[in-house]
Amino acid sequence: MDRETNALPGTRRLKVWDPWIRMVHWLIVLLIPFSWWTAETHRFDLHLWSGYTLLTLLVFRIAWGFVGSHTARFRSFLASPLEGLRHLGHFRRRQAAIEIGHNAAGGWMVLVMLGLLLAQAGSGLFADDEIFTRGPLARAVDTSTSALATSIHLRVFWVIVGVAVLHILAILAYRLVRKQNLVGPMITGALRLPVAYRGPVPRMGSNWLAAVLLALAAVAVWALVQWGQAQGSASAFG
Template sequence: MDDITRPVPTLDPGLEHKVRVWDAPTRLFHWSIVLLVAFSYASARTGRIDWHFLSGYAILALVLFRIAWGIVGSDTARFAHFVRTPRAALRHLARFGRGRGDPHAGHNPAGALMVLALIGLLLAQAVSGLFSSDGLIVEGPLARFMDGATSAAATAWHAFLFDLILVAVGLHVAAVLAYALVARRNLVRPMIVGWARLPASVPAPRMASPLLAAALLAASGAVVCALASLG
């Protein structure tokens, strides 16, 4: 009897399925950072320095957590999963400019570079705050380990880095709006609910344990508490 060759089923590129793209720890980190950066700015402008320091400690703990989660967390949170070369980011932007942006389960190559920039800026901002001092009353917990000139430089960088953070946030918001207008993709809703509708050809990413996230957050908080106690 002759063998019957069966056709290989293919996925209809027009089909979509509901995919969980963001885990709860990543979403909580994202929105907590949004609130804390705004609170840090408001507390500094109104002279509530004690609250400003507490907010800065919280930001540092969250950033340390995010770095660790970017190594061992869910697929879409892992740097190895979404970080690509600048050339890949430029190719993505070129396709996006022609209205052909490729859907991704997580960060696209261009968005990945923005994520790295924001994490780096937040880390540098928080660390510079640990060494900052106004020379009179207010000083970070590690300022006493530096001479006055170095601490003054850290204070100046602390202010300058916040301006860079504002620029980066503005670019991030503009990119989200552009993606909604050009690619017809809502990037905000998945970061709230965790789910997105993607082409059937895009596989669902693996999600890591929330218990692991809790342990990493506790460890990050312990590190920051130890630093704060040195003041």
């Protein structure tokens, strides 16, 4: 638990989100519009690097979901779909239970967004628009597979935008209906709770482990890109 600094009478701060989860969250928030802008303005070198960065963050996030902080682990927030629906059914209740980390519905939103972002970044590796640029693995597959990846890459982006808008609307609804601030804790890492709270205290993951995992994710993506480019060069001269 972090040091308690009471800004409101009768409350204390509880650390619920580690800096690695917050870093991934806000970088993805920035990378989505940045990727769109680089594609629209034909800055495809930057577009590729944005995709590589996004893929690195996703690989790290998935690994951190198994060995990271308690609130980051999939097993701590992935409930059954029925539980998620039950949570939404009780949404209008003002006196909501204290939720540490993602709730049952929010956990599924995280899983859906991770899946869509993986589909977007992964398909980009194989995409080839035959005009401006191609992904580093485009020449490692046949043209029909590359064309399918290109189609997925173009269409999934707008699904991601739709889900992101839904996510923002949900945040506003929680703020207006349930009086819960979901953005603040993702910025500061801490949730303000009553002093009398005696519930679970999330265990934070190792910063050293997180740094190693992030470095390994970056190396893995870099190696994949280099391999793809080497395959493309070999096929071009073959």
